[in-house]
Amino acid sequence: MSTFHLKIIAYDKIFYDDEAASVVLPAIDGEVQILTNHEECVVALKTGEVRIGTPKGEMIPAVCGSGFAEVTSDNQVEILVDTIERxxxxxxxxxxxxxxxxxxxxxxxxxxxxxxxxxxxxxxxxxxxxxxxxxxx
Missing domain, CATH: 1.20.5 (Single alpha-helices involved in coiled-coils or other helix-helix interfaces)
Known part of the structure; x- marks a missing residue:
């Protein structure tokens, strides 16, 4: 299964910093799913559910506050939010x-x-x- 590096940072902690197979985010215009080799973009996030798909097939749910996600061309996704918790x-x-x-x-x-x-x-x-x-x- 192909993966990308995902890093989720809140103001008080690093919530996730590892490989992921997918991540579903609460964008301001609807849910956005990011997979390996996603096109470069910046996504504005609103309060809602985040679902991280691990390379082992597990799903890690969380709830986040507002923020944004950046997808880069080198298979890196960095998410900055004000809060996130399981x-x-x-x-x-x-x-x-x-x-x-x-x-x-x-x-x-x-x-x-x-x-x-x-x-x-x-x-x-x-x-x-x-x-x-x-x-x-």
Missing amino acids: PEEIDIRRAKEAKERAEERLLQHKSRMEYYRNTTSLARAMARLKEANKYRH
Whole structure:
């Protein structure tokens, strides 16, 4: 199976730095799958699910915040996001509380900047809850 080098970096950690067979990303205009020998590009990412396909055929799910991915001609993919975590790392109680806080703040109709900040917080909390519930048994 052909592979490429994938490196995923969040502001506080390197989440993944190894070979991969594929990666599915939440682009702002829909999901994007990157495979070996993908054309060079830069992709803007939104909060959502990331799925890494390993060379052994395993799937590594994660939920990320906004950021971007760069695919280079030498089979390298580098992803920079503000946050990324595996579903089992998500504290469901805290995610629910964050969702409720963001919903409450959206009802307060403050400044435009606060509106965008709160919609981003709400999207992140909802994505975290969705992924945590999807992969928990």
